[in-house]
Amino acid sequence: MNELESLKSIFKDRIFKIPDYQRGYAWTTRQLKDFWEDLVNLPVDRFHYTGLLSLKKVDRNIWANWNDERWLIEDRGFKPFHIVDGQQRLTTFVIFIQAISEQLRAIPENKDKKDEEIYLGSFSLKAIKEEYLVIEKPPQFIITTYKFGYEVDNPSFKYLRHKVFLEPDSGTVQETFYTLNLENAKRFFKENLQNYYDKYGLSEIEALFKKVTQNLMFNVYEISDDFDVFVAFETMNNRGKKLSNLELLKNRLIYLTTLYDEKELKNDERNSLREKINDAWKEVYYQLGRNKQNPLNDDDFLVAHWIMYFQYTREKGDDYIRFLLEQKFTPQNIYAKTEVKLSSLQEFEEVREDEDTDQEEVEVNGDEEITVLRSQLSPKEIEDYVNSLKAAAVHWYNTHNPINNPDLTEQESLWIDRLNRIGIIYFRPLVTVSYLSKGVNSDKRVQLFSSIERFIFITFRLSRAFSTYRNSEFYRAARQLRNGELTIDNIVQRLNDRMNYCFYTPENSKETYFDYTYFQKFIDKKFKSGGGFYYWNGLRYFLYEYEMEKVRRRGSQKIDWRLFVKSEKDKVSIEHIYPQTPTHKNWKDSFKNYKKLQLPFFQGTLGNLLPLSQSINSSLQNDCFDDKKNAKYNEKNEKIRQGYSDGSHSEIEVAGYDTWNPDTILERGNRLLEFMEKRWDLKFEDETAKAELLFLDFMLPEEDSNEEE
Structure with a gap:
C-alpha cells in the first residue's frame, strides 16, 4: 500500500484504461448528490480520504496496440494502468472536471478566447485539460489522447469522448445501459456548477476544483498478479455500488479464459473468445439501455436467459446466479479434467503445430482412438453461452417495446403489447425464445402469443389462480422450445389443457361453459x-x-x-x-x-x-x-x-x-x-x-x- 495521493498526483504521467472485464459507469443521482455535498462541505484546508484505488500495470504486448496512447508512453514516459477498483470515482472526477471546463468556456468574457488564455485561478484551461482529460500530439495534432478512458471497443468510450468530452464529428454513437449514467452525471454537474457559479462566483468554482484535485486523497495500490486482478474486481467493487450479477458473470467468464492451458486453448483462440464475450455484453447493454425512458433491469434479463438456456429449478431467490457462478462457470470446472476419445487423425490435427508428427503414420493408425484430457467446461460451451445471450438481448428488448417496432410484424406487435398490458407474468422467457427457435414463423408466434393472453385472462384475471400456477412447466417449455423438444402446437395444447378446470359441461349437454364461480366469489x-x-x-x-x-x-x-x-x-x-x-x-x-x-x-x-x-x-x-x-x-x-x-x-x-x-x-x-x-x-x-x-x-x-x- 502506498502513501495517500491526490488526484493531481495520481494523474501525473499516468494513463488510465477501464479494462474489458469491468462494468460501465454505474453511479446514479443518489451517489452524485452524495459526492457533490461532500465536496461542497469539505473545508478548503482539510483532506478527505476517498478510498482505495487499485491499479494493474498494462503489459507492453497490450499497450503496444494502443495507437493513440503509445506516443505518451514511449516518448514521454507515461505509465499505462488498468483500473481494477475505483473506476466509478475516477469517472466521476473526470466528468466533473470536464463540466468545470465547460463552465469556464461559457463565461461571457471567455467567449472568443483560446484555452491557453482562459484561467481558473492560476490554472489555464489548456493545462487543466492536458493534466486530467486530453492531450493532442504535436506537431500535427492529429492524434488525440485521453488520459482516462475505456478499452477502445467499448461503446462507453466513444460516448465519453463525443458526448461528455465533446470531441467533434462523432458519427453514430451507440447508447447503452451505462451511457445513460454518463449522460446523467454530465447533466447533474453542469446544472449544479451553473447554479453554484451564479450564487458564489468564479472564485468558489476554483475552490471546488482545488478540493477535487488536491484535497481528495486515495490509497493507490498496484496489483501484480492476473489472478488477483479478477478476484479483486469481484470483492472490491462490492464495497461501493454493488455489482449486478450480469456484471459479475462477465468478469468471471473473462477470467476463465485465462485459465485454459495452451494445449486446450491457443492464444489466438483465447483472444477470440474474449472478444466474443465483450461483443455479447456490448450488445446486451445496448439493448437494455436502448429505451432511455424505460431502461431494462440487467438481472431480470439474466434470470430469463437462465430459464431459456439451462434446466429450470423451483428453488427460490438467487438459485440462478448460484448455478452460474458456483456450479457452471467456475475455475474448478476448468481444472477438473474429463477423458475425451479422439481419433488419431483428430489428435494430429490438434497437435500438428506443436508436435513433429508423421502424416503417414497418422493415416496408418487413423482408426485408432486416443484418449485425451479436457476441461469439464470447454471453451466452446462458454462461446455458445455468450452467443446465446447476445442473440436473446434484442428479442428481450422487443418484448418490452413492441409499439412501432420495425423488427416485429403488426400482429406480433399487437399481441405482445396486449401481453404487456394484461401483465405478462412468467411468460416473457417463452415469448423471447419463440424468436430464437428454428422453424417458428410469425404466424406460429402470433398463435402462441394469443394463446398465452387467453390463458392469462381466463386463468388469472377471471378464475383467480395463484400467480405461480404452472410457472415451472412453462419456464421449462421455454427451454424445450429452444432445444426443439416442443413445438408451438404442443405448448398451445398445454395452455388449453391447463384451463380445463375453468370450464364445465352440464349433464345431458354437449356444450362446455365457463365456470364463473371462482370469479363470482372474488367479486x-x-x-x-x-x-x-x-x-x-x-x-x-x-x-x-x-x-x-x-x-x-x-x-x-x-x-x-x-x-x-x-x-x-x-x-x-x-x-x-x-x-x-x-x-x-x-x-x-x-x-x-x-x-x-x-x-x-x-x-x-x-x-x-x-x-x-x-x-x-x-x-x-x-x-x-x-x-x-x-x-x-x-x-x-x-x-x-x-x-x-x-x-x-x-x-x-x-x-x-x-x-x-x-x-x-x-x-x-x-x-x-x-x-x-x-x-x-x-x-x-x-x-x-x-x-x-x-x-x-x-x-x-x-x-x-x-x-x-
Missing part, C-alpha cells in the same frame, strides 16, 4: 369491501380491449393506455355512471323501485363502469346522466369535463341511451359479457348465469328464478 368480496367490479384487477384491461375493438372497426383511438392506467390523486379514468353518492333527484327517481341494499350492486356492476378518454375530478361523477352526456363548463366558461357524446367510443355508446336506469345497466353488462365470450372464446350457460355474475340476478322475473331452481 363478491369486492362488493363487501364497497367496490365490486371497480376493484377487479382485470377491469382496465377488459374495458380497454372493448374500446379497442370499436377503434378497429371505426378508427380514431381516443384512450391512451398510459394515461388510462396512471393513478392521479382525486381523479378517475373509469367512471361509475350511476354514482356511488347519487344525490341528484334524477338518480333517486330512476332507482326508486329497488331496495337500498340493492343499489351498491348497480353502482359496482360491470355495466355501470365506463372508461373515459380523459380523467376527471372524482367530484364530477355525481352529476345526473344528462349532464354527464354533455360537456360541463365553469363560471369562466372553461371546460371542466368532457361529455360522453364526444368522448371515447364506449362513452359515445353510453351517450346513445336516453336514460340510465337498472334496465340499461343490465343491458350494457350483458353486452360486455357477450364481448368477453367472443373475445376470449368462452361461453356462459344462459342469461341467468350472466345476471348472477353481474350480481343483478335479483332483477330477473320470478319464473326465471324458479326454472333455475
Whole structure:
C-alpha cells in the first residue's frame, strides 16, 4: 500500500484504461448528490480520504496496440494502468472536471478566447485539460489522447469522448445501459456548477476544483498478479455500488479464459473468445439501455436467459446466479479434467503445430482412438453461452417495446403489447425464445402469443389462480422450445389443457361453459369491501380491449393506455355512471323501485363502469346522466369535463341511451359479457348465469328464478 495521493498526483504521467472485464459507469443521482455535498462541505484546508484505488500495470504486448496512447508512453514516459477498483470515482472526477471546463468556456468574457488564455485561478484551461482529460500530439495534432478512458471497443468510450468530452464529428454513437449514467452525471454537474457559479462566483468554482484535485486523497495500490486482478474486481467493487450479477458473470467468464492451458486453448483462440464475450455484453447493454425512458433491469434479463438456456429449478431467490457462478462457470470446472476419445487423425490435427508428427503414420493408425484430457467446461460451451445471450438481448428488448417496432410484424406487435398490458407474468422467457427457435414463423408466434393472453385472462384475471400456477412447466417449455423438444402446437395444447378446470359441461349437454364461480366469489368480496367490479384487477384491461375493438372497426383511438392506467390523486379514468353518492333527484327517481341494499350492486356492476378518454375530478361523477352526456363548463366558461357524446367510443355508446336506469345497466353488462365470450372464446350457460355474475340476478322475473331452481 502506498502513501495517500491526490488526484493531481495520481494523474501525473499516468494513463488510465477501464479494462474489458469491468462494468460501465454505474453511479446514479443518489451517489452524485452524495459526492457533490461532500465536496461542497469539505473545508478548503482539510483532506478527505476517498478510498482505495487499485491499479494493474498494462503489459507492453497490450499497450503496444494502443495507437493513440503509445506516443505518451514511449516518448514521454507515461505509465499505462488498468483500473481494477475505483473506476466509478475516477469517472466521476473526470466528468466533473470536464463540466468545470465547460463552465469556464461559457463565461461571457471567455467567449472568443483560446484555452491557453482562459484561467481558473492560476490554472489555464489548456493545462487543466492536458493534466486530467486530453492531450493532442504535436506537431500535427492529429492524434488525440485521453488520459482516462475505456478499452477502445467499448461503446462507453466513444460516448465519453463525443458526448461528455465533446470531441467533434462523432458519427453514430451507440447508447447503452451505462451511457445513460454518463449522460446523467454530465447533466447533474453542469446544472449544479451553473447554479453554484451564479450564487458564489468564479472564485468558489476554483475552490471546488482545488478540493477535487488536491484535497481528495486515495490509497493507490498496484496489483501484480492476473489472478488477483479478477478476484479483486469481484470483492472490491462490492464495497461501493454493488455489482449486478450480469456484471459479475462477465468478469468471471473473462477470467476463465485465462485459465485454459495452451494445449486446450491457443492464444489466438483465447483472444477470440474474449472478444466474443465483450461483443455479447456490448450488445446486451445496448439493448437494455436502448429505451432511455424505460431502461431494462440487467438481472431480470439474466434470470430469463437462465430459464431459456439451462434446466429450470423451483428453488427460490438467487438459485440462478448460484448455478452460474458456483456450479457452471467456475475455475474448478476448468481444472477438473474429463477423458475425451479422439481419433488419431483428430489428435494430429490438434497437435500438428506443436508436435513433429508423421502424416503417414497418422493415416496408418487413423482408426485408432486416443484418449485425451479436457476441461469439464470447454471453451466452446462458454462461446455458445455468450452467443446465446447476445442473440436473446434484442428479442428481450422487443418484448418490452413492441409499439412501432420495425423488427416485429403488426400482429406480433399487437399481441405482445396486449401481453404487456394484461401483465405478462412468467411468460416473457417463452415469448423471447419463440424468436430464437428454428422453424417458428410469425404466424406460429402470433398463435402462441394469443394463446398465452387467453390463458392469462381466463386463468388469472377471471378464475383467480395463484400467480405461480404452472410457472415451472412453462419456464421449462421455454427451454424445450429452444432445444426443439416442443413445438408451438404442443405448448398451445398445454395452455388449453391447463384451463380445463375453468370450464364445465352440464349433464345431458354437449356444450362446455365457463365456470364463473371462482370469479363470482372474488367479486363478491369486492362488493363487501364497497367496490365490486371497480376493484377487479382485470377491469382496465377488459374495458380497454372493448374500446379497442370499436377503434378497429371505426378508427380514431381516443384512450391512451398510459394515461388510462396512471393513478392521479382525486381523479378517475373509469367512471361509475350511476354514482356511488347519487344525490341528484334524477338518480333517486330512476332507482326508486329497488331496495337500498340493492343499489351498491348497480353502482359496482360491470355495466355501470365506463372508461373515459380523459380523467376527471372524482367530484364530477355525481352529476345526473344528462349532464354527464354533455360537456360541463365553469363560471369562466372553461371546460371542466368532457361529455360522453364526444368522448371515447364506449362513452359515445353510453351517450346513445336516453336514460340510465337498472334496465340499461343490465343491458350494457350483458353486452360486455357477450364481448368477453367472443373475445376470449368462452361461453356462459344462459342469461341467468350472466345476471348472477353481474350480481343483478335479483332483477330477473320470478319464473326465471324458479326454472333455475
